[in-house]
Amino acid sequence: MPQTLDAAAVRSWCALALEALGREREEIDAINVYPVADGDTGTNLYLTVESAVQAVEAVFAAHETGASVPAPADAVRAMAHGALIGARGNSGTILAQLLRGMAEVLTDGDAVGEGGQGDGGRRLALALRRAAELAREAVAHPVEGTILSVASAAADAAGTAVRADGAHGAGTAEAVRAAYAGARTALDATTGQLDVLGRAGVVDAGGRGLLTVLGALVRCLTGDAPAPFPAGHRRRENPVGADSAAEACDAEGGPAFEVIYLLEADDAAVARLRARLDGLGNSLVVVGGDGLWNVHVHVDDAGAAVEAGVEAGRPYRIRITHFVAAAEESRVQRAVVAVVPGEGLAGLCAEAGATTVLARPGEPPASGELVEAIRRAHAREVVLMPNDEALRHTAAAAAEQARTEGVRVALIPTRAAVQGIAALAVHQPDRRFDEDVVAMTSAAGATRYAELAVAERQSWTMAGICQAGDVLGLIDGDVAVIGSDLAATAETVLSRMLSAGGELVTLVLGEDVPETLAARLESYVREGHLAVDTVVYRGGRQSAPLLVGVE
Structure with missing residues (x-):
């Protein structure tokens, strides 16, 4: 196994983290009660890491025709940037900032683990410390008993291991094992740090996801898979099932909407934006830098949160989730999910009743984003329109995944947005599913x-x-x-x-x-x-x- 965090190891870490989050996504979703019991923390972390994986793979693809391999710094930067642009939810946004903090240290020189004895452990400990610091700075009002506590504990444990090993210092493998052990202990303690977690009898979902990512790093650098954290972990004195965790959270109502968007703006404008959004809602997290930011906030006035972004710079990939609608158990019978190439068409399709996925130029959506959109539609039957020939296989994979979750999905192979508009124009949710799909497919096919x-x-x-x-x-x-x-x-x-x-x-x-x-x-x-x-x-x-x- 690699003892250095070079480009190949970064690639392996991302892949292993995605694989592990895929296995544990549903369990993490089930224990999600803070800051909002919306049951999507595992899914959001998975989508965030999926975006990081795609960015790293793109770097390697660019080197396929040559004899060289990507530099470690290029792979680390790609990982952090991919996580930033693909961050989902409160925990996913914080994870993106954690990776950005690690990247600041890891891109300064050669691969982690190279150099003198103990240098790898020292640099990894510094990277984890910087990650924890940046994450806390990004959160408007840090709370203990969350992913922030777990990140700080990982950094503390790695630093202690490096200092305790004497003049030579601990190696990379020893430091990452210590970080994982510290994070695991801190995660176990979160149940007693936040009242909402104590009442539900669960650990923090975001912290649980971070432990999974750190476990993947342990496996990458040592070849040893850490013992899995107990599924549905809860305190014995308060054995509330993970499935009922949401019922044990605060009964007090919170903001109605989660608003997330990427923002191109300078530092001064972002500082003003933080103050503005902090007055509008809570769970404010603003991560990024160098002109590109990911903004996350819970508010009652979603329009005001978006307008604040417009005043600060250029917001895009705007995502607004209604918490009440997301938590409803009753499903609608039928919905349409469509990929659209611009914000204007997103509004048009949304007015027609479709759930939209925005495709930014040069950044097509991943299958995980399409699956998430199908889940957001909350319907028994879904008509999926990729509106792009290049997304045909991606959409097919998303449809197959959604079918395993009990959703009836029909994929209309639309190759352009105008075909999707034509299909949506004849959509009638009150007629039989097959008839509706045939009519929409015919309308799309008749549109050059x-x-x-x-x-x-x-x-x-x-x-x-x-x-x-x-x-x-x-x-x-x-x-x-x-x-x-x-x-x-x-x-x-x-x-x-x-x-x-x-x-x-x-x-x-x-x-x-x-x-x-x-x-x-x-x-x-x-x-x-x-x-x-x-x-x-x-x-x-x-x-x-x-x-x-x-x-």
């Missing part, structure tokens, strides 16, 4: 799709050679038109698509596209095809400046 994109480099296409900066018109996924002007190229694309007939043209404009383009294209369609209607939507920030649908 196109997008306008700008070429980044010279390349061969189905329409000839394009140069960097050329406007490309892609029809049904293939380059059909190469032009120099967005409007003129769009007219050519519309002409070709409408030559085969059509009744409705859908235009989805990107964030920076002027309204004048929509007016020009509407006029173009009206002059050449009197019987064809045109509808225009604002898609927000999306990968293509213009999406086109013809049905």
